[in-house]
Amino acid sequence: MFLRKWIAVLAVLASIALLTLLVVKSQERPLDARLASDQLAQVNYATRLTQQFSREIARTRITRDTSFAALDGTAALWTSADERLARPETGLAAQPETNRTLNRYLALAAERRDGLAEFKAAQLHFIAAFARLRIEAEHILASLRPSDADQSSRTQVMTLLDELASYGLQANPNNGGRIYSLMARMNGRHPTFEQAARDVRAAKDELQPIADALTDSAPVEQLNALGALVRDTIAVQDARIEHYTLALAAFAGALLLVFSLIGLRLRGSFNELDGINANLEKLVEERTDELNRTLQELRMQQAHLIQSEKLSSLGQMVAGVAHEINTPLGYALSNVETVKESIALVEAAGGLSEDAQERVVEADVLLEDSMHGMHQIDELVKSLKNFSRMDRSTTELFNLNDGLDTALKICQNQLKGRVEIERDFAELPAVLCAPSQINQVFLNLINNGAQAIEGTGLIRIETRHEADQAVIRISDSGCGMDEETRAHIFEPFFTTKAVGEGTGLGLSIVFRIIEDHGGRITVDSTPGNGSEFTITLPVRQSAASSPVATFAAEPEASLSIGSATPAGA
Amino acid sequence: MTAQPPITVRPRLLFVDDEARILVSLKSIFRTDYDVRTANSGAEAIEILRDWPADVLVSDQRMPEMTGVDVLRSAAAIRPDTTRILLTGYSDLEAIIGSVNDGEIFRFVSKPWRRNELRDTVAAAVRTTASALASNDPEPIAIQSPPDAQPAGETPANSDQPGVLILDADAAEREALRHVLSADRPTYVAGSFYDALEQIKTHRIGTVITESSIGGEPVTTLVNGLHQLRPGLVYIVLTGQPDAQHIIDLINYGQIYRVLRKPINVSVLRGAVNLAARRHQTLERRPDRARQLTEELAPLPPERQNRGLFAKIRQFLQA
Ligand SMILES: Nc1ncnc2c1ncn2[C@@H]1O[C@H](COP(=O)(O)OP(=O)(O)OP(=O)(O)O)[C@@H](O)[C@H]1O
Ligand SMILES: [Mg+2]
Numbered sequence: 093m094f095l096r097k098w099i100a101v102l103a104v105l106a107s108i109a110l111l112t113l114l115v116v117k118s119q120e121r122p123l124d125a126r127l128a129s130d131q132l133a134q135v136n137y138a139t140r141l142t143q144q145f146s147r148e149i150a151r152t153r154i155t156r157d158t159s160f161a162a163l164d165g166t167a168a169l170w171t172s173a174d175e176r177l178a179r180p181e182t183g184l185a186a187q188p189e190t191n192r193t194l195n196r197y198l199a200l201a202a203e204r205r206d207g208l209a210e211f212k213a214a215q216l217h218f219i220a221a222f223a224r225l226r227i228e229a230e231h232i233l234a235s236l237r238p239s240d241a242d243q244s245s246r247t248q249v250m251t252l253l254d255e256l257a258s259y260g261l262q263a264n265p266n267n268g269g270r271i272y273s274l275m276a277r278m279n280g281r282h283p284t285f286e287q288a289a290r291d292v293r294a295a296k297d298e299l300q301p302i303a304d305a306l307t308d309s310a311p312v313e314q315l316n317a318l319g320a321l322v323r324d325t326i327a328v329q330d331a332r333i334e335h336y337t338l339a340l341a342a343f344a345g346a347l348l349l350v351f352s353l354i355g356l357r358l359r360g361s362f363n364e365l366d367g368i369n370a371n372l373e374k375l376v377e378e379r380t381d382e383l384n385r386t387l388q389e390l391r392m393q394q395a396h397l398i399q400s401e402k403l404s405s406l407g408q409m410v411a412g413v414a415h416e417i418n419t420p421l422g423y424a425l426s427n428v429e430t431v432k433e434s435i436a437l438v439e440a441a442g443g444l445s446e447d448a449q450e451r452v453v454e455a456d457v458l459l460e461d462s463m464h465g466m467h468q469i470d471e472l473v474k475s476l477k478n479f480s481r482m483d484r485s486t487t488e489l490f491n492l493n494d495g496l497d498t499a500l501k502i503c504q505n506q507l508k509g510r511v512e513i514e515r516d517f518a519e520l521p522a523v524l525c526a527p528s529q530i531n532q533v534f535l536n537l538i539n540n541g542a543q544a545i546e547g548t549g550l551i552r553i554e555t556r557h558e559a560d561q562a563v564i565r566i567s568d569s570g571c572g573m574d575e576e577t578r579a580h581i582f583e584p585f586f587t588t589k590a591v592g593e594g595t596g597l598g599l600s601i602v603f604r605i606i607e608d609h610g611g612r613i614t615v616d617s618t619p620g621n622g623s624e625f626t627i628t629l630p631v632r633q634s635a636a637s638s639p640v641a642t643f644a645a646e647p648e649a650s651l652s653i654g655s656a657t658p659a660g661a
Numbered sequence: 662m663t664a665q666p667p668i669t670v671r672p673r674l675l676f677v678d679d680e681a682r683i684l685v686s687l688k689s690i691f692r693t694d695y696d697v698r699t700a701n702s703g704a705e706a707i708e709i710l711r712d713w714p715a716d717v718l719v720s721d722q723r724m725p726e727m728t729g730v731d732v733l734r735s736a737a738a739i740r741p742d743t744t745r746i747l748l749t750g751y752s753d754l755e756a757i758i759g760s761v762n763d764g765e766i767f768r769f770v771s772k773p774w775r776r777n778e779l780r781d782t783v784a785a786a787v788r789t790t791a792s793a794l795a796s797n798d799p800e801p802i803a804i805q806s807p808p809d810a811q812p813a814g815e816t817p818a819n820s821d822q823p824g825v826l827i828l829d830a831d832a833a834e835r836e837a838l839r840h841v842l843s844a845d846r847p848t849y850v851a852g853s854f855y856d857a858l859e860q861i862k863t864h865r866i867g868t869v870i871t872e873s874s875i876g877g878e879p880v881t882t883l884v885n886g887l888h889q890l891r892p893g894l895v896y897i898v899l900t901g902q903p904d905a906q907h908i909i910d911l912i913n914y915g916q917i918y919r920v921l922r923k924p925i926n927v928s929v930l931r932g933a934v935n936l937a938a939r940r941h942q943t944l945e946r947r948p949d950r951a952r953q954l955t956e957e958l959a960p961l962p963p964e965r966q967n968r969g970l971f972a973k974i975r976q977f978l979q980a
């Protein structure tokens with residue numbers, strides 16, 4: 093792991109170094125290019141000056157300029173150009189081959205310029221010889237008469253002059269021959285002229301190689317070679333830079349590829365990681381859900397157990413209480429009735445004093461009240477019995493409105509004088525249900541409503557028959573609930589009431605019972621504005637009762653045993 | 662225990678309750694018109710009954726040692742003609758069913774009682790006893806002939822015999838019951854109240870075996886109405902999930918003969934049906950007594966009357 097990390101780091105460092113190198117190498121070009129083009133420019137300049145120098149030499153010979161100003165100027169420019177070429181900054185000396193060529197050129201150029209003085213002298217000599225020839229020719233021409241013989245001499249002299257003039261400039265293959273034949277034809281008639289012609293020719297012959305040496309193509313050739321070398325160097329450098337650029341491009345491409353691959357792999361890993369994460373999350377969620385469900389189920393079961401425990405102990409208590417109350421109530425009520433009857437008999441018998449008569453009337457009223465009180469007790473016990481309905485867990489057709497009234501009667505104590513009840517009952521069909529459970533639902537909801545009301549308030553109970561459903565709405569003007577509370581109210585053991593005041597079971601059992609009956613319960617509540625619970629029960633539903641087997645034993649078997657007897661009898 | 666001289670032949674009432682004040686109170690109501698004796702326990706009541714043929718026995722249910730049903734059962738053995746009533750503050754389901762099957766109870770009265778209602782009930786009970794005594798044909802009592810020992814098919818199936826009507830909403834169950842019973846006597850089936858009325862109209866039926874509820878509707882109203890249509894019919898109620906109040910109603914308003922809890926033991930059922938057939942025979946021989954029994958049924962409270970069914974039964978009666 094550690095090693096792999098180091099290798100990775102090294103690889104990254106190496107690739108960065110290589111990249112830098114390639115970038116630097118491929119960036120060399122502008123500098124060298126400027127130098128190379130500078131070199132080329134200087135080489136060209138020198139070439140031009142070399143050629144200029146040759147042209148000036150030729151011009152000087154034609155114009156017979158004796159000041160040599162243009163020639164000297166050109167030579168000076170050439171010298172400075174050569175000096176610049178030779179300077180180390182120019183960089184031509186840097187490379188051995190260029191250096192060699194450069195030096196060869198510089199030597200040749202210097203040689204040319206050194207030969208300038210000799211050329212000048214030869215030129216001046218030639219000019220002077222020619223000038224003498226002209227004077228001699230004029231002499232001859234002046235001495236000649238316009239005779240035919242003279243005329244031919246004149247032509248001879250003139251032709252010789254022309255020939256010599258062109259010979260002096262540029263000897264052509266026939267020049268020399270023609271000059272010799274002309275001179276032979278003169279045959280010593282004009283010895284000075286002939287001498288002067290010979291001098292011109294000699295001067296020319298002396299000048300010609302000097303001029304030729306100064307104007308030969310050797311320096312230009314060297315310069316050309318130098319230029320070629322520079323261009324070669326540039327080409328080589330170009331090639332190298334191109335190479336580097338190519339390498340750079342290739343390397344960059346390779347790096348890009350590597351990075352893409354790494355990216356791809358990273359993406360793959362991330363995707364994989366994401367997938368694993370998502371999976372993990374899903375798994376955790378599923379597990380949590382499952383646990384929650386189990387917990388919820390357990391709570392439900394516990395609630396159910398507690399509830400049935402509560403109910404059965406309530407039922408037992410009610411049974412005991414009913415018996416224990418009804419026994420004394422039985423004789424008390426009966427006795428009061430008997431006493432009332434006796435008093436009526438006594439009164440009817442008459443003969444009572446006024447005072448006694450008054451007392452008898454009073455006693456009758458008091459006994460009437462006692463009976464009223466005892467009937468109330470009886471009613472309460474009946475309601476309790478009715479509510480616990482110990483032996484009435486069977487499903488039957490039940491009037492929900494009656495159930496609501498029963499629940500209201502039981503709650504009366506909580507409501508009396510404090511909570512006003514508004515009943516809005518519609519005609520409901522009898523609903524097949526377990527009345528004891530449905531009664532409990534109503535009681536719980538009315539209780540909660542009453543508990544939500546602080547001081548005085550209103551509970552409205554509405555029943556409706558909508559489609560094939562019985563709808564019961566129980567709303568209160570109590571404190572209402574916030575979203576948070578509302579989300580939890582159907583959970584077992586959820587309560588906002590103080591310890592001992594609420595178990596938090598009420599609504600969870602309500603929910604369970606309604607669910608068992610194939611119905612629905614919803615709540616609508618605003619904090620401070622009261623709550624409304626809506627129960628919907630299907631009017632027709634399959635009986636919630638579990639089917640009970642008709643026969644204890646297998647009927648066929650019992651029958652065959654039973655019917656064997658009469659067959660034998 | 663001073664025996665009353667039989668100068669004035671007053672009906673004899675025996676009250677049993679472990680609370681003495683109840684006895685005092687009851688005595689105060691009845692002593693002027695009846696020959697009243699009281700017992701503080703079941704054992705004491707049985708002692709009294711041995712040599713004092715009470716017309717009516719009124720017992721509490723919850724008592725130490727001997728319960729009301731025990732007292733009723735013993736009393737029925739000793740004095741089958743004594744009409745038996747339970748007067749109790751609370752009674753559990755077992756006791757109620759026992760009071761029907763073992764005690765052949767006449768009426769089930771709750772404490773606190775209404776003085777005048779109790780007077781009426783006791784008067785009706787006395788009349789019932791009187792009509793029973795007027796015949797020399799004592800009725801068979803279940804406890805004398807245990808169901809298992811009852812020879813099945815004692816009366817072979819022939820069209821001469823009154824038949825059995827099975828009223829059950831569940832067709833399969835109906836047929837199973839018919840299968841079990843049809844070997845002994847003609848058996849008819851009905852799935853609804855109206856079917857039942859049709860069958861009763863067209864066939865000779867002595868015993869009605871019915872579910873306690875048909876389609877969620879208790880059969881109390883039907884049984885009560887049928888008593889008036891056919892006074893001699895004997896009722897056996899089958900129930901899967903018994904409801905105490907429901908059975909009390911069937912006793913008071915329907916004078917049912919037996920209550921059988923599901924799952925039903927076939928031989929118990931056949932025994933019960935045979936007993937019912939015999940009782941029907943007795944009642945058939947004594948139509949006055951049958952009518953008497955019908956008259957002594959507690960009046961059905963108006964809210965329990967199913968108007969449509971009542972109208973149908975009345976229409977039936979007139980047809
Ligand atoms: N009508 C209502 N108005 C305002 N809040 C209500 C109402 N009904 C229920 N609640 C809220 O729902 C919670 C749960 O109610 P539930 O009936 O399940 O339990 P409880 O009333 O607290 O206790 P228990 O019913 O066991 O005595 C209550 O504590 C209360 O916060
Ligand atoms: Mg509550």
